Amino acid sequence: AVALAQTLATVRGGSTVACADLAEIGGSLADRVGVPPTEGRDVVGLLAAHTDAAATIRPSALSRYMTRQPSGEDIVAGRRGAESxxxxxxxxxxxxxxxQHRDILVADTGNNPLAGSWQWAISAADVLVIPAPLRFDAASSAERLLQHLSATGSDVLNRTIVVVTDGPGDAPIVEHDAVEAFCEYAVPVLRMPFEPLFASGERIVPARLRPATTTSLTVIAATVVELMTAAR
Known part of the structure; x- marks a missing residue:
C-alpha cells in the first residue's frame, strides 16, 4: 500500500493521493512510511474532528490529521489505542x-473478512490488490478470498489484481500451482521481485528501492489505473 501510493503520487503529482490504514485495530502503515506521523495525526483524530462527513472541510483542517510524504502523498495512520x-x-x-480534496485513496486493510472496515473496502473499492507471498498458507488464503468473491457474485472480482511477491522463506515451487489457481478467476497476476526493504520491515523510501522493484510498482500502478478507469 505504501509503495503503491508513492508510485501513484510520483506520476500524478502531490496532493492527489491519500493512503489510509484501515486495519480493524490499526496496522503497521505508520511504521513503514518514510515520514512517520506524530501523535493525533490518525484515523481516530480525523473522525473525531469531523463528525459530519457531508460538511465542507478546508484543506488546512484536513492536513492537521495527515502526514505528507516525500513523494507528495498524504498518509493517515491507523486506529491505535482506540477503544473499539x-x-x-x-x-x-x-x-x-x-x-473532498484527494482523487485517489489507497486503503490498507487487515485480513479479517468479518471486520467492518474490510467489508467496506471490498464493497467500495474501484480496484482490489491482493499481495500473495509464495508460501502455501499465503497462496491458499489469497485463493480463498478469490473464491469468496466469486461465490458472492462480487463485481470487484472483475477489478482485482493479484501481486505475487518473493520474500525470505518463500518457496518457488508454490508459484506454478498458485498462479494457475489465480488465473482460473480471470484476474491479472503480476510479479513483485524480492525487495530487501520490504522484507526487513524498515521504512519504505523510494530512493532506496531496487530498480526492478520500481519497475514492477510502475506496472502495478498502471494496471490499477486502467482498471479504475474502466470502473468509472
Whole structure:
C-alpha cells in the first residue's frame, strides 16, 4: 500500500493521493512510511474532528490529521489505542472526508473478512490488490478470498489484481500451482521481485528501492489505473 501510493503520487503529482490504514485495530502503515506521523495525526483524530462527513472541510483542517510524504502523498495512520475497532461506517465516513480534496485513496486493510472496515473496502473499492507471498498458507488464503468473491457474485472480482511477491522463506515451487489457481478467476497476476526493504520491515523510501522493484510498482500502478478507469 505504501509503495503503491508513492508510485501513484510520483506520476500524478502531490496532493492527489491519500493512503489510509484501515486495519480493524490499526496496522503497521505508520511504521513503514518514510515520514512517520506524530501523535493525533490518525484515523481516530480525523473522525473525531469531523463528525459530519457531508460538511465542507478546508484543506488546512484536513492536513492537521495527515502526514505528507516525500513523494507528495498524504498518509493517515491507523486506529491505535482506540477503544473499539474501525467499523464499516467509520471507513465510509473517512473516505467521504478524504474525497473532498484527494482523487485517489489507497486503503490498507487487515485480513479479517468479518471486520467492518474490510467489508467496506471490498464493497467500495474501484480496484482490489491482493499481495500473495509464495508460501502455501499465503497462496491458499489469497485463493480463498478469490473464491469468496466469486461465490458472492462480487463485481470487484472483475477489478482485482493479484501481486505475487518473493520474500525470505518463500518457496518457488508454490508459484506454478498458485498462479494457475489465480488465473482460473480471470484476474491479472503480476510479479513483485524480492525487495530487501520490504522484507526487513524498515521504512519504505523510494530512493532506496531496487530498480526492478520500481519497475514492477510502475506496472502495478498502471494496471490499477486502467482498471479504475474502466470502473468509472
Amino acid at each position: 475497532g474501525l467499523s464499516y461506517d467509520d471507513a465510509a465516513k473517512l473516505a467521504d472526508i478524504l474525497a
